[in-house]
Amino acid sequence: MSVTRTKPLPATGSAELMAAIATGIRSVYQPIVRLADRRVVAYEALARGPAGSRLERPDLLFAAAREEGLETAVDWECWRAALRGGLQSTMGSDRALFVNVEPSSATSWVPEIGDPLLEDALDRFPLVVEVTERALPNHTTDLIPLAEDLRRRGARIALDDVGTDPRSLALMPFLRPDVIKLDLGLLHNSPSREIAEVVHAVNAEAERTGALILAEGIETEEHLRRALALGASYGQGWLFGRPEALPAHHEPTDAIFPLRHDATTVLPPESTPFEIVAAKRPLRRADKRLLVELSRSIERQTVAQSSSTVVMSTFQERRYFTAETAQRYSELAADAALVAAVGVGMDAEPAPGVRGLHIEADESLRGEWNVIVLGPHFGAAFVARDLGDDLPDRDRRFDFALTHDRDLVTEAARAMMRRLAA
Template sequence: MPDGDEDAALDALLAERAVDPVYQPIVDLASGDVVGVEALARGPVGSPLERPDVLFAAARRAARLGELDALCRGRAVEEAYAAGLSGPLALFVNVEPLTVATRLTPFAASSDLARCGVHVVAEFTERDLTADPARLFAFADQVRARGFHVALDDVGAHPASLALMPFLRPEVVKLDLGLVQARPGPGVAAIMSAVAAYAESSGALVLAEGVENPAHLAAARSLGATLGQGFWFGAGRPASAILPSLEPPRLVPPWRRPAGPVARASPYAAVARARTPRRATAPLLLAVSRFLERQAAELGELAVVVAAFERAEFFTPTTRRRYSALARTAAFVGVLGAGMPADPEPGVRGGDLAPDDPLSREWSVAVVGPHFAAALVARDLDGAPRPAAADPDRTFDYVLTHDRPLVLEVARSLLARTLPTADVTEATLASSVGVASVPER
């Protein structure tokens, strides 16, 4: 279909709100009960944009993805509410990472569903997850503040989803269909281990996608999934054909309480409350910092690295080269400092610290992988105007910790600061951004 024809068809679809969601059952693998549905977007039947992949590709080319996403999310919750979906069933709807804002005004129907006892789950796709994770995580905090849950979709399809999973803190982990349908091997085992570690520590539910036959069902159970989805349980159907007939499940999945917002307090103060600080001069801490960087390099595409250097000028040319090299393989690399530009090096995300931010007197390095976590947090005692490498007598109080919850607290706090301050003000709100529906893949 020529692009011009697609553009015209897309214009008409958006103007007429002609998106027809369908709903696919999500099943408890032990009981076989339907415990929820996922809303999937479809264009008008018989139109050139009926297929979701064609529809969303056209919206991307026309730079109208956010507009289409907003329409899909609205139609998904409206149709579910109109068809009488009620609790304790769940409604999963998808969110495109690149379309989210940092403030949230949900569609009325999503709040209405929540009041009916429906577990509304915003499902974030792994596609584009690393493009602007701080924005995505801020949006997830807003979703949870409304009482909704968060799911991470397609886990295992890309290493970034594993690396950023502890930062998004999903209440539901959705295993990519490739895992369920693949032959066992080292790659599957690595993903299974990372998901199991996260689920064990967080209480998250594990849901397997792509269950299409008894062998897939057995594989889903073996991978640790308690929920399943796929053609074996049913294809997507219109709301009127599936939702009114759903019965409450005999056993409701153990929904974890939505996670609270990420604190932006001093990382040093947070860690020092739990661990006794020590005192050292700059050379020792530089050696420790570089050791952590080497650990991140070994983790490769499963690493998240976030560091704070007090001021942008302390991010020296030598340090820039090291972090630029890390960014070529790691899932995410971020650096902070007063006056730090948004993109200090290719692939490195920067964050400018406000003058009153306690981080402007702190030096922190946090490295997180699925099975490794370490953070060095230090408080500057001298306030020297030069980088630590140029001042060997400069003194710090510091804590080095491998306690995973503490490290994640530090890393989340640092990563949240890579979101520009202007992006979290009411003046920059996008139009209504409740929960969204995107094509199944």
């Protein structure tokens, strides 16, 4: 077993923070239980700074790290401390270990992921990497490659704090979490329409994908009853145990955390939205005059879907993303979880709040005109391919297809997200 440091420490930082990074970061572990019988099936590693110091509290530790530009270095040491503690315990394959990653560290994780601690941990016990829901809308294209790489290596993904940001509900199909962790506010606050919307979205995702639902912040028997009513089968909180050192000995158990064992990656192999939909839906043919109205009808359906919506469109070339289109998409972006526009020569932000992506002129996607809208309970896609007519713009003909099959729309949307996350 290797528990040695494999990455050099940063060269700058306050003496207090550097000392914490060098020797003082440690982990405590909170039990995760199966709610039906309260048997421990996993532990979540929670970071702590040097005992008795100002930085012992994790919020102060990470605040200092952000202020000094060392958040990634601190996150790495927290991650290593969590894995070292698990590897030095008697934990085995019958209990999972949950570890957290800060969104700001996501881009540095993928090239550094070969750390032997990770390989040792994956050989010993199921490893679940948590990303917070709060980070998903603003770090989607960083977190998805990280999740895909970790899943290929054998880890599983948990989406933490679900219920704090409604925009993330539409992004769950892209991260495809194995575990959905309900934020403690869903248990502690009075029932509301917002809570009901989260519960419906989470349970729909779990039903579609087999993800496990885990409730956080269970401190009382009433919280436990609420967690069960919201659909959780697993939970953690002071009712079951406070964060502390791992037990010196773990008795073997048959209450194994039932993580998915499929090898499905977060994103599908490279295909275009048109290729995906056309393989399962009949194609029709029309000129651009009709198709403009069909595509705008799909866009308008976004307005009725609240903020939990993703809109991704391709325009062939930047010149087709007109000033009128830019205005429409900027208005959509004000409320949606993600709005993206793709085309040859597309700017990084072609309209306020819109994420742009330039593609090369020889890419197959360049010949497509697509509008994809995806929400927690809704999906619609218009996909079209230019026939290459040498005609005035409005007379150009396209083969096209429409679908409201949410699974098919999700597949097409994930193909688009692959390009955004590349």
